[in-house]
Amino acid sequence: MDLLExxxxxxxxxxxxxxxxxxxALAADEAVAAAERIGYPVVIKAQVHVGGRGKAGGIKLGTDxxxxxxxxxxxxxxxxxGHVVRRLWIEQAADIAEEYYAGFTLDRSARRHLGMLSAQxxxxxxxxxxxxxxxxxxxxxxxxxxxxxxxxxxxxxEAELNPAVTDQxxxxxxxxxxxxxxxxxxxxxxxxxIVTGEGRLHxxxxxxTLDGNAQFxxxxxxxxxxxxxxxxxxxxxxxxxLQYVGLDGTVGVIANGAGLAMATxxxxxxxxxTPANFLDIGGGANADVMSxxxxxxxxxxxxxxxxxxxxxxxxxxxxxxxxxxxxxGRVDIASPIILRLDxxxxxxxxxxxxxxxxxxxxxxxxxxxxxxxxxxAAEAREGRP
Amino acid sequence: MSIFVDxxxxxxxxxxxxxxxxYYGLLNRDYGTQVVAGTHPRKAGSDxxxxxxxxxxxxxxxxxxxxxxxxxxxxxxxxxxxxxxxxGGVRFIVVxxxxxxxxxxxxxxxxxxxxxxxxxxxxxxxxxxxxxxxxNIGITAGHIAxxxxxxxxxxxSGTLTYQALHELKEKGIGCTTCVGIGGDPVPGTNFIDxxxxxxxxxxxxxxxxxxxxxxxxxxEAAEFIAEHLSKPVVAxxxxxxxxxxxxxxxxxxxxxxxxxxxxxxVEALGAAGVRVGSNPTxxxxxxxxxxxxx
Numbered sequence: 001m002d003l004l005e006x007x008x009x010x011x012x013x014x015x016x017x018x019x020x021x022x023x024x025a026l027a028a029d030e031a032v033a034a035a036e037r038i039g040y041p042v043v044i045k046a047q048v049h050v051g052g053r054g055k056a057g058g059i060k061l062g063t064d065x066x067x068x069x070x071x072x073x074x075x076x077x078x079x080x081x082g083h084v085v086r087r088l089w090i091e092q093a094a095d096i097a098e099e100y101y102a103g104f105t106l107d108r109s110a111r112r113h114l115g116m117l118s119a120q121x122x123x124x125x126x127x128x129x130x131x132x133x134x135x136x137x138x139x140x141x142x143x144x145x146x147x148x149x150x151x152x153x154x155x156x157x158e159a160e161l162n163p164a165v166t167d168q169x170x171x172x173x174x175x176x177x178x179x180x181x182x183x184x185x186x187x188x189x190x191x192x193x194i195v196t197g198e199g200r201l202h203x204x205x206x207x208x209t210l211d212g213n214a215q216f217x218x219x220x221x222x223x224x225x226x227x228x229x230x231x232x233x234x235x236x237x238x239x240x241x242l243q244y245v246g247l248d249g250t251v252g253v254i255a256n257g258a259g260l261a262m263a264t265x266x267x268x269x270x271x272x273x274t275p276a277n278f279l280d281i282g283g284g285a286n287a288d289v290m291s292x293x294x295x296x297x298x299x300x301x302x303x304x305x306x307x308x309x310x311x312x313x314x315x316x317x318x319x320x321x322x323x324x325x326x327x328x329g330r331v332d333i334a335s336p337i338i339l340r341l342d343x344x345x346x347x348x349x350x351x352x353x354x355x356x357x358x359x360x361x362x363x364x365x366x367x368x369x370x371x372x373x374x375x376x377a378a379e380a381r382e383g384r385p
Numbered sequence: 386m387s388i389f390v391d392x393x394x395x396x397x398x399x400x401x402x403x404x405x406x407x408y409y410g411l412l413n414r415d416y417g418t419q420v421v422a423g424t425h426p427r428k429a430g431s432d433x434x435x436x437x438x439x440x441x442x443x444x445x446x447x448x449x450x451x452x453x454x455x456x457x458x459x460x461x462x463x464x465x466x467x468x469x470x471x472x473g474g475v476r477f478i479v480v481x482x483x484x485x486x487x488x489x490x491x492x493x494x495x496x497x498x499x500x501x502x503x504x505x506x507x508x509x510x511x512x513x514x515x516x517x518x519x520x521n522i523g524i525t526a527g528h529i530a531x532x533x534x535x536x537x538x539x540x541x542s543g544t545l546t547y548q549a550l551h552e553l554k555e556k557g558i559g560c561t562t563c564v565g566i567g568g569d570p571v572p573g574t575n576f577i578d579x580x581x582x583x584x585x586x587x588x589x590x591x592x593x594x595x596x597x598x599x600x601x602x603x604x605e606a607a608e609f610i611a612e613h614l615s616k617p618v619v620a621x622x623x624x625x626x627x628x629x630x631x632x633x634x635x636x637x638x639x640x641x642x643x644x645x646x647x648x649x650x651v652e653a654l655g656a657a658g659v660r661v662g663s664n665p666t667x668x669x670x671x672x673x674x675x676x677x678x679x
Contacts, residue, residue, distance in 0.1 A: 313524075
């Protein structure tokens with residue numbers, strides 16, 4: 001779950017990290033009112049789940065009410081790499097002397113935490129990693145030990161920050177690591193982490209990804225989920241508890257299991273078609289799940305055919321067949337369905353489905369043939385409403 | 386022969402009294418697995434269809450000689466259950482439960498490495514392990530796997546594992562052991578652990594590896610294969626067409642910042658001499674060719 005900048009700062013502040021005072025504004029009037037309360041100069045920042053906001057004109061300095069209003073009006077509604085700005089963060093402007101980078105995440109290969117610290121902050125860290133990897137000081141942290149102050153001091157020294165802020169950095173990184181661990185974040189990043197004109201270390205931006213699996217011990221996570229941007233189809237699927245990702249093709253995909261769903265999307269592409277979505281209905285395939293899945297996929301106006309790919313393991317072919325027959329009795333599906341049913345009792349399931357077969361529901365002998373049939377069916381209906 | 390488990394493996398189920406634990410525990414027993422015990426802190430002395438329940442794993446291993454644990458408890462209880470199993474004396478712990486927080490996984494794995502280095506953890510969020518004809522621990526439908534050999538399977542994805550077993554069985558090819566390592570951020574057992582074990586197993590003559598987008602586990606596996614594997618490997622990688630930044634189902638499956646792409650994984654595996662199928666069916670066909678040439 002990715003947080004917006006202002007949510008990330010709120011999250012950091014709760015762990016004692018130094019952030020700037022600010023307010024959320026959804027309209028230009030609110031932005032001006034917020035700026036009046038905070039005091040000029042302020043920074044007007046677009047709140048979207050995407051990087052590169054500054055370059056796109058989504059971050060501006062406002063020195064008076066007129067300037068704040070002008071910038072707020074320009075930024076609201078701005079399209080930043082496909083994300084339309086609907087929310088602003090108005091924050092007291094900071095006096096920047098130096099810009100650093102600090103972050104923690106899991107190093108999957110090492111199966112340990114990884115801290116990254118650089119005196120070259122304020123720019124895309126992946127670019128720094130590619131062009132000047134030696135400029136990033138890395139530290140591996142054993143999760144049972146945590147970040148010890150000796151190790152942290154050594155790490156700060158390696159990063160060659162301004163020696164005057166060493167003690168502050170050790171203290172701040174300890175807080176950031178606590179936020180990462182105790183807050184159950186997959187990723188925390190401060191870029192830039194600045195040194196102010198007065199020589200104070202300060203959090204100027206926040207990138208936080210929380211682990212949705214840890215929501216059971218963080219009830220406040222639910223509020224963050226509400227601001228996650230989803231397109232209409234994803235919103236609908238999310239509300240129905242389906243694992244759905246919208247793509248931009250014409251062949252709708254429904255499969256049981258994430259791996260099989262990914263493989264199904266791939267095989268549609270391989271057959272010369274374009275997948276409209278990824279949808280994993282999980283282990284079972286009962287009528288409730290199947291009808292919800294069919295409705296979501298068929299509700300996508302781009303979809304011209306639907307490829308259902310089910311491999312029965314513990315779930316038997318008969319149960320899958322029953323689910324599909326019942327679902328089709330409940331919902332009216334416009335697109336032709338191509339079904340591939342394999343695995344446990346696939347033959348019995350196929351027998352049950354036989355009387356229900358038509359132009360609207362056809363069976364395919366295997367995955368590859370099913371993809372071909374679905375792509376052909378989609379092409380045949382190209383341009384139809 | 387097989388890796389990690391065989392017909393002598395004796396399993397205690399933590400969570401046997403719950404609905405999923407009971408369902409799969411009994412299915413595993415029907416398959417022939419030695420399901421010798423279950424645990425529940427307040428139901429000691431009772432039984433689940435004749436399988437005795439103990440208060441702790443320690444008591445269960447003492448009384449039944451269990452050497453392996455299979456965990457079905459809810460996600461918040463998983464770290465405690467794993468530690469209990471390790472302290473209770475089992476050598477192998479299989480965690481089926483999904484939804485375990487990343488930090489819990491990282492802490493638990495590090496704790497085992499430090500205090501119980503002899504214990505192997507598989508999962509969390511994995512389908513388990515099956516040595517067809519001998520032992521099935523977890524949620525794999527046993528009958529889709531053909532016993533025997535010569536293929537060993539290791540997979541990050543549940544349903545694609547079943548698909549692979551099925552493809553091989555259709556072609557009359559048996560499997561020594563099929564290990565589902567799961568797609569979570571901190572897998573207790575990874576590709577390399579399984580590849581090393583298959584290399585040592587005399588009955589495994591070829592390995593099928595099923596990976597997916599996200600992380601760099603497949604690239605690391607490729608490096609290991611190039612350096613250490615004498616046996617042929619066939620692979621399939623799911624997610625060729627996955628768009629960057631979108632999580633496909635579970636925590637591991639995401640292409641971010643140009644990393645973790647299927648193309649990079651396919652290239653790395655190809656460079657290591659692995660034959661990579663463009664879909665699961667083709668991977669099955671490639672494996673049939675490899676087996677025919679053994």
